[in-house]
Amino acid sequence: MAARDDLVCCPVCDALHEVGEIEPGTRLRCIRCRTIIAVDRPEAIVRIVVLATTSLILMGVVVFYPFLELRNGVFTSRASVFQTVMSFSGGVMAPLSIAVAFFVIVLPVARLATLIWALGPLSFDRDPLPGARTALRWAEALKPWAMAEIFMVGVAVALVKLADLATLSMGPAFWSFAAVVFVNAVKDTQFTKHAVWSALDDARQVKRARREDTA
Amino acid sequence: MSGPSHGGAFDAHTARDAGMVGCRQCTAVSPIDAEICERCGALLESRDRTSLQRVWAWWLVGLLFYIPANLYPMLITRTLGRASADTIVGGVIELAHHGAYFVAGIVFFASVIIPVGKFVAIAYLALVVRRAHGIKPKTLLHLYEFVEWIGRWSMIDVFVVAILVALVQFNLLATINPGIAAVSFALSVVFTMLSAMSFDSRRIWDEIETASHE
Numbered sequence: 063m064a065a066r067d068d069l070v071c072c073p074v075c076d077a078l079h080e081v082g083e084i085e086p087g088t089r090l091r092c093i094r095c096r097t098i099i100a101v102d103r104p105e106a107i108v109r110i111v112v113l114a115t116t117s118l119i120l121m122g123v124v125v126f127y128p129f130l131e132l133r134n135g136v137f138t139s140r141a142s143v144f145q146t147v148m149s150f151s152g153g154v155m156a157p158l159s160i161a162v163a164f165f166v167i168v169l170p171v172a173r174l175a176t177l178i179w180a181l182g183p184l185s186f187d188r189d190p191l192p193g194a195r196t197a198l199r200w201a202e203a204l205k206p207w208a209m210a211e212i213f214m215v216g217v218a219v220a221l222v223k224l225a226d227l228a229t230l231s232m233g234p235a236f237w238s239f240a241a242v243v244f245v246n247a248v249k250d251t252q253f254t255k256h257a258v259w260s261a262l263d264d265a266r267q268v269k270r271a272r273r274e275d276t277a
Numbered sequence: 278m279s280g281p282s283h284g285g286a287f288d289a290h291t292a293r294d295a296g297m298v299g300c301r302q303c304t305a306v307s308p309i310d311a312e313i314c315e316r317c318g319a320l321l322e323s324r325d326r327t328s329l330q331r332v333w334a335w336w337l338v339g340l341l342f343y344i345p346a347n348l349y350p351m352l353i354t355r356t357l358g359r360a361s362a363d364t365i366v367g368g369v370i371e372l373a374h375h376g377a378y379f380v381a382g383i384v385f386f387a388s389v390i391i392p393v394g395k396f397v398a399i400a401y402l403a404l405v406v407r408r409a410h411g412i413k414p415k416t417l418l419h420l421y422e423f424v425e426w427i428g429r430w431s432m433i434d435v436f437v438v439a440i441l442v443a444l445v446q447f448n449l450l451a452t453i454n455p456g457i458a459a460v461s462f463a464l465s466v467v468f469t470m471l472s473a474m475s476f477d478s479r480r481i482w483d484e485i486e487t488a489s490h491e
Contacts, residue, residue: 069306071299074418076323076479077289078299078306094289094482095418099304132444134451139444146443158460161467162439165432195318199302206425206470209432215383216436222380223372223441227451259303263316 072097073255081256100256107261108185111178113249118174120242125167128233130217132224143167143235170208170242176201184261189269194262202255211243291482298323328477332403335472340396342465350456352438354445362456365389365434387433388462395431395469398424399476406480417481425473431466435459 070081072092084090084102091098128140147163180198183190191197221230292299297306302319314321350362363371365388372381398420405412438459445453 069297070304071292071297071306073299073301073304074478075289075414075482076291076293076299078292078295078297095415130440130444141440141443146439148443158435158439158455158463161463162436166436199317199319202302206429206474209429209436212430212432213436215430216433216440219380219384219433219437220440220444222375222377223437224444225375225377227445255302256304259305259317263303263305 101254106252109252111185114174114177117242117245120238123238124235127235129235131231132228134228165209166213170210173204190265325477331475335468339465339468342461346458346462349458351458353454356451391431409484414481428470435463
C-alpha cells in the first residue's frame, strides 16, 4: 500500500485530514489543535527562494564589514560579526566561540543555502537537484538553532551597557543584519510544510515520469 | 478561519487510529509498518516511545549546568586596574543602577524568568501526559509551543557577552573577559532546547482519547 495523496496528518497532533485542492485565499487548520496545515499560496516557493537569496547576499555583508564601532577619546575599536564571534577563541572559552559562530553565522547561512538548493530549481521549473529532500529536511531541522534575531537584541543590550564607557556607532553590517532578520521573518510566513513538500514531491514525480518516457 | 468546527478535542481521527503513520516532517501519511516516509525520506514513528526519557535526560543536564551559570561570573571587567566580576543577576542589578530599567527587564526576563519557567513547564508537561488528565489539550499545546518558541531567546545574555568582549579591548584602559558562567549558561540553554524538542506533542491527546473511548 502506498501513501495516499489526499490524506494529510497534522504534524503536531496526528489528526487525519482529507485534503483536495485548497480554495484560493484560504488555509486549512487542524480540526483538533488548530495548527495551520496547508495554505493556498501558489507563489510560495518562488517567494521563499527569492527571499532566501536576498538574505544570503546580505549575510555576506554582515560577516565581513564593520558591525559596531566604539570610540573612547583616543581609542577606537571596530568589530565585525566575524571578530565578535572569534572573541571567545582563546583557551577554555573556545567551545563557546564555536557555538556563537554556529548560532549567528554558520547555521543561518546553512539554512538559507539548503533551502535554495532544495527549492531553487523548482522556482525556475527545473528538475530538483540531487539530495533536495535531504537539504530540505536539514533546513527544517536547523530552524530553531539559527539565532540571528536573538543576536540583534543582544546588540541592543550591549549598546546600553557601553553607553557611559564610550560612544558607539553602527557600521554597514549592522543595518544589513537588521535587514536579514526582517527578510527571514517574511520568508518564514510563506513556509508551510505541506506546500513545500508537495511542491518538491510533484517536481520529483515529473522528473521520474520523464525519465521513464525516454527509457 | 476555515474548516469544519468540531465540538471538542475528542472526536478527531488520528493516523494511528486509522492504522497508518503520519510524517511529522512533511504531513504525508504512510502505512503503519513504513519506516521511512516515501515523500520526504524522514524517519517515521507513530509515537516516539523514548520521548519522555530523552525529555528528562536533557532536562536534568540543563538544570545541572544552570547552577554554575548563576554562581560564577558571566563577565569580568577590568577598568584602570580595577577588576569586577558580574554574575547574571549582578549584571541585571548593575543595569538597573544605571537607570536602564527596560534593558535590565529584558535581560532579567531572558536569563532568569525564561530558564526557570522552562524547567517548571517542561517538567509539568512530561508529568501530566503520562496518564489520563482533565486538562484541556489545547492549553497544554499552547504551553508547549510557547516553551519551544521562547527557549532560544535566553541566548541574549551569551551574545551580549560576546559583543562586549569583542568591542572592549582598550588594553590598559578597559578590557572585558568572559567568565565561566557564559559557557555553562549557553550549554544550559541548548540542553533545555533539546529537552523541549524531544517532547512528542502527539502524546498530549493520546491518554485522554484512550480514557474517553473506554
